[in-house]
Amino acid sequence: MTLRSVILGTGSALPRRRVDNAELAKTVDTSDEWIVARTGIRSRYIAGEGETTSSLAIAASKRALEAAGLPATDIDLIILATATPDQTFPASATTVQAGLGINDCVAFDVAAVCSGFLYAVTVADNMLRGGAAKTALVIGSETFSRILDWEDRTTCVLFGDGAGAIVLQAQETDAATGRGIIANRLHADGRHNGLLSVDGGPSTTGTVGKVRMKGQDVFRHAVVNLAQVMQEVLDDAGLSAADVDWVVPHQANARILDATARKLGLDPARVVVTVDRHANTSAASVPLALDVAVRDGRIKTGDLVVLEAMGGGFTWGACALRF
Incomplete structure (x- = not known):
């Protein structure tokens, strides 16, 4: 246990x-x-x-x-x-x-x-x-x-x-088959601040600021970083992509979701997608998509689920769990 x-x-x-x-x-x-x-x-x-x-x-x-x-x-x-x-x-x-x-x-x-x-x-x-x-x-x-x-x-x-x-x-x-979080991985690389950020804040401008993004640069980093961190968390959990029942990714862009799935050899049918109806809701996107898939019956008790996301900073991470 x-x-x-x-x-x-x-x-x-x-x-x-x-x-x-x-x-x-x-x-x-x-x-x-x-x-x-x-x-x-x-x-x-x-x-x-x-x-x-x-x-x-x-x-x-x-x-x-x-x-x-x-x-x-x-x-x-x-x-x-x-x-x-x-x-x-x-x-x-x-x-x-x-x-x-x-x-x-x-x-x-x-x-x-x-x-x-x-x-x-x-x-x-x-x-x-x-x-x-x-x-x-x-x-x-x-x-x-x-x-x-x-x-x-x-x-x-x-x-x-x-x-x-x-x-x-x-x-x-149970260590082998029990429910719960099995592994987490987090990363950050502050050198890329200028690619996705808000141009304001209390300590700099004294204003809230607005979102600024260089979309193509973010796209390239996202596909590489997300595929990498998902593989890391699967390795930590002693699992392979074939073991995964569902991936619940950050809902940033349908093209990023497709490219990341291809890079890992994941079946696109096992990727939860809500970006079409909710757009990118930042920190809310993963738990919002998770709830949608749980309530519509796709994700069931005992399923192996991987959560992943990348955001401004850059920051990125993944979590493997048995639901």
């Missing part, structure tokens, strides 16, 4: 407003054909008045807790991955904590952009297995629409808003 962090429930939340490419083309110099051909994106959800990173996170968390069959008061650790917190401080995780009616638990944010959820999962897994907590809520939530330059047509069409959450609990399980 071995101690592992087991996913007990998943949940997600989206803003009320859905914006398809045709509607976007009314205000941005673009077209449905142009966006679909380059990204595979057909729609995205945009946060409106009263919808914030924390409100979406709370809604996703409640659904994850309901799926897990646990009261919020069982949670003793909340880690929220986001690049768009409600405030510079305090951490939006503490707003989630209060919104769930939890009087006291460890709660903090993680900032690794699109890889943030993988970073948060890895931190939570280590804390659970190390005994610092028993049951964790790990969330990815973003309102990326509020840091987009809506006159930059090559970038603004790529992103959307949303949230996803999982409930993780430390449990003794």
